[in-house]
Amino acid sequence: xxxxxxxxxxxxxxxxxxxxxxxxxxxxxxxxxxxxxxxxxxxxxxxxxxxxxxxxxxxxxxxxxxxxxxxxxxxxxxxxxxxxxxxxxxxxxxxxxxxxxxxxxxxxxxxxxxxxxxxxxxxxxxxxxxxxxxxxxxxxxxxxxxxxxxxxxxxxxxxxxxxxxxxxxxxxxxxxxxxxxxxxxxxxxxxxxxxxxxxxxxxxxxxxxxxxxxxxxxxxxxxxxxxxxxxxxxxxxxxxxxxxxxxxxxxxxxxxxxxxxxxxxxxxxxxxxxxxxxxxxxxxxxxxxxxxxxxxxxxxxxxxxxxxxxxxxxxxxxxxxxxxxxxxxxxxxxxxxxxxxxxxxxxxxxxxxxxxxxxxxxxxxxxxxxxxxxxxxxxxxxxxxxxxxxxxxxxxxxxxxxxxxxxxxxxxxxxxxxxxxxxxxxxxxxxxxxxxxxxxxxxxxxxxxxxxxxxxxxxxxxxxxxxxxxxxxxxxxxxxxxxxxxxxxxxxxxxxxxxxxxxxxxxxxxxxxxxxxxxxxxxxxxxxxxxxxxxxxxxxxxxxxxxxxxxxxxxxxxxxxxxxxxxxxxxxxxxxxxxxxxxxxxxxxxxxxxxxxxxxxxxxxxxxxxxxxxxxxxxxxxxxxxxxxxxxxxxxxxxxxxxxxxxxxxxxxxxxxxxxxxxxxxxxxxxxxxxxxxxxxxxxxxxxxxxxxxxxxxxxxxxxxxxxxxxxxxxxxxxxxxxxxxxxxxxxxxxxxxxxxxxxxxxxxxxxxxxxxxxxx
Numbered sequence: 001x002x003x004x005x006x007x008x009x010x011x012x013x014x015x016x017x018x019x020x021x022x023x024x025x026x027x028x029x030x031x032x033x034x035x036x037x038x039x040x041x042x043x044x045x046x047x048x049x050x051x052x053x054x055x056x057x058x059x060x061x062x063x064x065x066x067x068x069x070x071x072x073x074x075x076x077x078x079x080x081x082x083x084x085x086x087x088x089x090x091x092x093x094x095x096x097x098x099x100x101x102x103x104x105x106x107x108x109x110x111x112x113x114x115x116x117x118x119x120x121x122x123x124x125x126x127x128x129x130x131x132x133x134x135x136x137x138x139x140x141x142x143x144x145x146x147x148x149x150x151x152x153x154x155x156x157x158x159x160x161x162x163x164x165x166x167x168x169x170x171x172x173x174x175x176x177x178x179x180x181x182x183x184x185x186x187x188x189x190x191x192x193x194x195x196x197x198x199x200x201x202x203x204x205x206x207x208x209x210x211x212x213x214x215x216x217x218x219x220x221x222x223x224x225x226x227x228x229x230x231x232x233x234x235x236x237x238x239x240x241x242x243x244x245x246x247x248x249x250x251x252x253x254x255x256x257x258x259x260x261x262x263x264x265x266x267x268x269x270x271x272x273x274x275x276x277x278x279x280x281x282x283x284x285x286x287x288x289x290x291x292x293x294x295x296x297x298x299x300x301x302x303x304x305x306x307x308x309x310x311x312x313x314x315x316x317x318x319x320x321x322x323x324x325x326x327x328x329x330x331x332x333x334x335x336x337x338x339x340x341x342x343x344x345x346x347x348x349x350x351x352x353x354x355x356x357x358x359x360x361x362x363x364x365x366x367x368x369x370x371x372x373x374x375x376x377x378x379x380x381x382x383x384x385x386x387x388x389x390x391x392x393x394x395x396x397x398x399x400x401x402x403x404x405x406x407x408x409x410x411x412x413x414x415x416x417x418x419x420x421x422x423x424x425x426x427x428x429x430x431x432x433x434x435x436x437x438x439x440x441x442x443x444x445x446x447x448x449x450x451x452x453x454x455x456x457x458x459x460x461x462x463x464x465x466x467x468x469x470x471x472x473x474x475x476x477x478x479x480x481x482x483x484x485x486x487x488x489x490x491x492x493x494x495x496x497x498x499x500x501x502x503x504x505x506x507x508x509x510x511x512x513x514x515x516x517x518x519x520x521x522x523x524x525x526x527x528x529x530x531x532x533x534x535x536x537x538x539x540x541x542x543x544x545x546x547x548x549x550x551x552x553x554x555x556x557x558x559x560x561x562x563x564x565x566x567x568x569x570x571x572x573x574x575x576x577x578x579x580x581x582x583x584x585x586x587x588x589x590x591x592x593x594x595x596x597x598x599x600x601x602x603x604x605x606x607x608x609x610x611x612x613x614x615x616x617x618x619x620x621x622x623x624x625x626x627x628x629x630x631x632x633x634x635x636x637x638x639x640x641x642x643x644x645x646x647x648x649x650x651x652x653x654x655x656x657x658x659x660x661x662x663x664x665x666x667x668x669x670x671x672x673x674x675x676x677x678x679x680x681x682x683x684x685x686x687x688x689x690x691x692x693x694x695x696x697x698x699x700x701x702x703x704x705x706x707x708x709x710x711x712x713x714x715x716x717x718x719x720x721x722x723x724x725x726x727x728x729x730x731x732x733x734x735x736x737x738x739x740x741x742x743x744x745x746x747x748x749x750x751x752x753x754x755x756x757x758x759x760x761x
Contacts, residue, residue, distance in 0.1 A: 080110040084118070086752040088160075088741050094177035094280075094759050096164035096191070103742045104128065104153040112147035121743040122154030140745070156742055161197040162214055162252060162287060164756050166190070170278075180761050183278045191218050191285060192268040193252035197738060201730040204723060210730045211253030212738045216287040218248040218269045226275055233270040238609075246271055252287075257731050258724070278761070285756040289735050359663040366656035373649040380638065380645045387635040394628040401624050405433055408617060412436070412610055416443075433618075440611040455592045459585050466588070470580045475568060482563045483556075490556050491547060498542045502535065509535040 084107050091100040103122055118134075118141045125141075128151040134143045143150050168180050169188040180187075197212040222230060222244040230237050235248035248269030255262040409431045416422060416429050422443070429439050459466075495514070502509050509532070517536040546552050567573055661668055739750030 081749055082111055082113065082116060082747075083108045083749040083751065084740060084744050086740050086742060086744075086750065088752065088754045090160065090164075090754060090756045092164060092756050092758045094166065094761050096166035096756070096758060098160065098163070098756075101156055101160070102153060103156055105151070105742065107143070107145075107150040107748075109145050109147060109149050113145055114147065116143045116145045116150060117141070117745055118143060118150070118748070119743045119745045120154070121158065122152075122156055125152055125154040127152050154742070158741075159196065160754070161212060161738070161741060162193050162195045162754065164285060164758075165192045165194070166758065167192070177761055180278050180280075184276045185274070186272065187275045187278060188270060188272040189280075190268055190270045191248065191250070191283075193250055193285075193287070194267070195253040199734045199737065201734070203726050203730060208730075210257055210727075210734045212289050213254050213257060213731050213735050214252050214287045214289045215254075216250045216252065216269075216285055218246075218250070218271075218283065218285045220246050220271070220283040221281055222246060222273070223279075226277060226279060227273045228275075230271065230273040233268070234266055235269065254731075258727055280761040282760045283758040285754075285758065287754040287756075288752070289738055290751060359659065363656070363659035363663060366652065366659040370649070370652040370656050373645070373652040377642070377645040377649050380642045384635075384638045384642050387631065387638050390631050391628075391635040394631060398625060398628055401621050402433070405617060405621050408614065409433065409436060412614065415610075416607070431614075433621075436614055437611070437618075440607055440614075443607055455589050458592070459588045462588075463581070463585065466584050467577070467581050470584055471568075471577050474573060474577050474580065475564060478567045478573065479560065479564050482567060483560050486559045486563055487556050490552060490559065491543065494543055494546045494552060495539075498539050498546070501542075502539060507535055507538075509539060514539060 084105055086106075087104045089102040089104065090098045091102070092098050105120065105122075107116055107118060109116060119139070120141060132143050132145055132148060132150045134141045136142075166177070167190045168175050168177055169190075170180065170183055171185040175183075193214065193216055195211045195214055198209045199212075200207055201210050202208075218235075224239070224242055224244060227244055230239075230244050230246060232246050232248045234250065235246065238245045248271060250267055250269045251265040252267035254260075255265040255267065258265065413429060413431050416431075422428070427443060429443065431439050496511070499509060499511055499514060513532060514536055517532055658668075738752075739748075740752050741754075744750045
């Protein structure tokens with residue numbers, strides 16, 4: 001019976017998850033970064049990537065990172081079968097209306113089948129990754145898989161199963177998205193989801209429409225310079241000082257399915273804030289329908305037994321609370337009066353002779369004390385039984401909390417060890433309950449050094465190419481410097497040859513005359529001047545003709561190449577090349593570090609957030625250990641209290657007998673009162689210990705009732721359990737039946753998620 005009740009309590013907890021998450025302040029979901037390509041390594045390619053938004057140093061915008069994070073909220077279930085994982089991308093305007101729908105399908109070939117028969121209504125179908133081909137047979141797509149997974153995408157115009165409407169209100173007045181830009185005031189942005197997929201089912205004797213249950217997460221990044229006092233209706237707001245991350249949770253259709261007030265399971269998310277000069281980056285919404293699809297409700301017929309047990313627990317705790325109050329008050333009063341008791345015993349001892357006349361009244365009081373001690377013993381024994389029952393569950397509570405902690409750590413290990421950035425840095429982790437804090441702090445402290453080492457190693461791999469590039473650049477500079485010098489030297493040789501040839505032809509023109517004419521410093525009579533200028537002009541023409549010849553150009557090139565080679569072999573040029581190579585490498589290291597700084601900061605922030613989440617659960621876990629230890633201590637104290645109550649009852653009986661004897665002999669009474677006087681100090685100490693133990697026990701029971709039993713019983717009404725069971729079954733069945741938007745083969749399992757990319761303002 002205990003196992004069945006435990007299972008039903010877990011089912012009820014899942015059913016109440018929506019209500020608790022929607023109203024819980026400080027609830028945060030973390031999702032670790034995974035390998036590029038999305039869930040399970042799939043590369044989801046969509047058109048219309050975020051534009052016009054700020055980018056980090058790694059080139060990826062905040063919107064793109066947010067999209068990656070949201071896509072990783074739900075991971076595919078591991079299976080050995082063939083499963084179609086479908087992602088539907090909806091490019092939406094600022095008011096939520098869709099402008100384009102792109103569907104990306106990943107067929108996970110868990111059976112490693114050679115071929116896979118698929119059904120899809122997509123058009124413009126294209127393969128996302130190479131490795132598979134298909135043929136169309138009888139309306140089905142037969143893929144040649146060869147044991148591999150299949151990836152493809154396409155478009156579709158059919159109506160979406162759920163639609164999104166976004167409204168904007170400024171200072172209480174609704175405004176169109178285009179009119180919001182640059183405005184200031186109090187803004188409310190409402191993201192409302194409407195589900196259009198329904199099935200008719202029987203709930204009791206009534207036919208009802210059950211809506212496909214979707215769970216949505218709406219995520220956005222806000223600028224602190226624009227947004228202040230940000231609140232979300234159901235979700236979490238995180239402010240790192242520069243930007244604000246908002247994640248809102250909604251359950252469209254679930255309130256109607258469960259016949260609840262929509263405010264308990266809202267189908268919308270509202271974000272409100274005080275803004276200055278309004279602008280909004282891209283917003284992403286992710287929707288999936290697998291919240292309750294995997295619930296096993298076969299034993300839902302024992303809900304009545306659960307409620308009976310909860311009622312009994314509530315009544316029992318109520319009685320224990322009442323009893324613990326009375327016990328504590330009585331012992332507190334007893335302790336306050338114990339000083340007077342000791343004084344009275346002393347006076348009794350001194351005046352024992354005077355008690356002879358009051359012996360009869362003492363006997364009556366002793367009888368009352370005996371009856372009261374019996375009632376006290378009965379109450380303590382009931383309290384003892386209740387504490388024993390609580391303590392019996394200590395190991396189960398501690399073990400369950402430990403198991404949850406280890407599950408969280410296993411997920412964190414998988415996320416961190418699957419992080420591509422940490423893999424590139426050679427960082428791997430194995431987090432445990434005992435070491436997670438030290439491990440994560442070590443990663444954060446060592447990331448900068450690891451990144452620098454990785455960047456230097458990557459640059460060193462390209463040193464040969466860097467050296468070649470630098471050498472080529474230096475060689476070009478040397479060539480530019482040497483070529484004019486070589487050309488001038490060759491021209492001098494050509495000039496000498498032309499002048500010698502002209503002299504051999506009888507033309508009187510030497511170098512001095514040639515240079516004088518060229519410099520404009522010639523003197524003489526006019527006929528002589530004209531003849532000399534004519535000779536120089538003829539010489540220039542001959543020189544230019546030879547300089548343009550292939551032979552001379554070849555000579556210039558050869559001499560230039562020889563001079564460049566000599567220069568490049570010099571120690572000065574070699575030092576220049578080495579210095580430039582070193583500078584180029586340092587620049588590449590600096591540029592790569594700058595490029596990685598954004599993603600490094602994001603990765604560090606993610607790890608810090610993960611650590612904060614684990615710290616929060618560790619606080620709860622340690623608190624639970626403290627609580628169960630307190631229950632155990634209260635049980636032990638109650639055991640001692642029960643033993644003392646037995647002694648008190650037996651002592652009261654003895655006191656009654658002694659009072660009877662007192663009536664017949666004051667001497668014996670005198671001796672007895674003397675013994676009582678000797679033991680009065682120990683009595684006071686015992687009463688104080690009993691009082692303190694009863695107070696701790698009372699406080700523990702109050703906490704248990706407020707934090708445990710009351711929360712469980714308040715979440716459910718006994719009269720609604722049977723109908724709630726039927727509704728949960730119907731919701732789970734409807735959720736399981738909706739496996740794909742674009743089509744799926746009958747023998748194929750399927751999961752589908754919808755990602756709305758909402759244009760910014």
